[in-house]
Amino acid sequence: MTFSLPIGPLGIPQLGFGTGTYYYKGADTLTFNQSLVDMLVEAVHQGFIHIDTAESYGVYPEVAAALKQLLTEMDRSSIFITDKYSGSPSKGISKNGTPYEHLKKILNKLGTDYVDLYLIHSPFITNEKIGFTLAEIWKSMEKCLDEGFAKRIGVSNFAVSDLQDILQTAGHKPLVNQIEFNAFLQNQTPGIFQFCKSHEITLEAYSPLAPLTKVDHSSGVGEQMDLFLGQLAEKYDKTKTQILLRWVLQLGVVPISTTSKRSRLQEWKGVFDFQLEQAEVDTVTSIGQSYKPRLRLYMRSQYSKYD
Ligand SMILES: NC(=O)C1=CN([C@@H]2O[C@H](COP(=O)(O)OP(=O)(O)OC[C@H]3O[C@@H](n4cnc5c(N)ncnc54)[C@H](OP(=O)(O)O)[C@@H]3O)[C@@H](O)[C@H]2O)C=CC1
Numbered sequence: 001m002t003f004s005l006p007i008g009p010l011g012i013p014q015l016g017f018g019t020g021t022y023y024y025k026g027a028d029t030l031t032f033n034q035s036l037v038d039m040l041v042e043a044v045h046q047g048f049i050h051i052d053t054a055e056s057y058g059v060y061p062e063v064a065a066a067l068k069q070l071l072t073e074m075d076r077s078s079i080f081i082t083d084k085y086s087g088s089p090s091k092g093i094s095k096n097g098t099p100y101e102h103l104k105k106i107l108n109k110l111g112t113d114y115v116d117l118y119l120i121h122s123p124f125i126t127n128e129k130i131g132f133t134l135a136e137i138w139k140s141m142e143k144c145l146d147e148g149f150a151k152r153i154g155v156s157n158f159a160v161s162d163l164q165d166i167l168q169t170a171g172h173k174p175l176v177n178q179i180e181f182n183a184f185l186q187n188q189t190p191g192i193f194q195f196c197k198s199h200e201i202t203l204e205a206y207s208p209l210a211p212l213t214k215v216d217h218s219s220g221v222g223e224q225m226d227l228f229l230g231q232l233a234e235k236y237d238k239t240k241t242q243i244l245l246r247w248v249l250q251l252g253v254v255p256i257s258t259t260s261k262r263s264r265l266q267e268w269k270g271v272f273d274f275q276l277e278q279a280e281v282d283t284v285t286s287i288g289q290s291y292k293p294r295l296r297l298y299m300r301s302q303y304s305k306y307d
Pocket residue numbers: 017018019020021022023052053121156157178179206207208209210212213240241256257258259260261264298
């Protein structure tokens with residue numbers, strides 16, 4: 001039976017394939033990574049049609065090559081592409097102007113007329129570095145939406161106050177906030193989970209597997225979580241990876257993961273054919289909340305004060 005990735009209320013496929021982290025290069029001009037192209041093509045072939053990329057990852061050439069291959073065999077509408085306006089590539093010196101100017105240039109590079117979701121990568125790119133205020137940046141995002149170059153617009157790593165600022169003047173509200181989210185970091189910034197829920201802003205979780213990949217399981221809460229994930233894995237005949245991704249999904253959050261291994265795609269499929277009981281979801285949540293300090297891998301200089 002062929003696998004179809006479930007699609008959420010805003011038309012967002014419910015698991016994103018990340019082209020940052022493991023595949024991060026930092027500049028488009030660095031050595032071309034054929035293995036990323038091959039994995040993207042394989043992932044989409046297997047039904048993982050949601051590709052998550054960003055200006056700062058430096059992987060547009062690879063995403064473009066994968067798309068070129070895929071679009072010979074399927075419609076553009078069968079693939080969901082997220083791009084993020086980062087302000088500039090991480091390892092480059094060029095400034096790419098406004099989000100609108102950046103996107104138009106990137107669409108040309110990617111060989112497509114639009115992205116499905118376009119995000120402001122973080123609220124910290126509005127400083128003197130690029131010379132635009134957040135309100136100006138949002139206006140430019142709205143222009144992308146109005147002219148059809150982005151089907152949806154949103155933000156990433158935004159705190160409640162950043163969202164409130166935008167909501168005051170926005171013609172179109174942000175539909176998505178992509179944040180660092182895992183069982184050991186359930187609010188990247190204070191109150192963000194509840195705020196997004198109550199304003200119907202879809203949350204996407206990047207680094208959802210950090211409790212498996214970045215925690216020392218030999219002590220305390222890490223060990224307690226590991227034991228409980230192990231029990232659930234045994235009960236449902238699943239892996240701990242599948243249990244953690246399922247927990248994210250059952251909270252109504254879209255996980256953005258990645259992999260270097262084809263076998264992992266098979267594992268991902270098994271995230272969508274079972275359901276945790278509500279009490280089990282709640283137990284993962286409450287064990288996770290007792291993990292101190294929080295498990296935070298990104299934006300530490302700005303946000304670790306909350307841990
Ligand atoms: N908006 C933002 O600021 C940010 C966005 N992102 C986006 O999110 C994406 C995903 O982030 P990432 O942190 O990689 O997500 P995850 O937390 O899902 O980690 C994915 C990694 O976990 C490994 N993994 C999976 N299962 C296991 C296991 N059982 N044991 C050990 N390792 C395992 C995978 O390796 P394997 O190769 O073995 O499968 C893979 O490299 C990025 O690529 C990017 O697109 C990321 C950071 C910031």
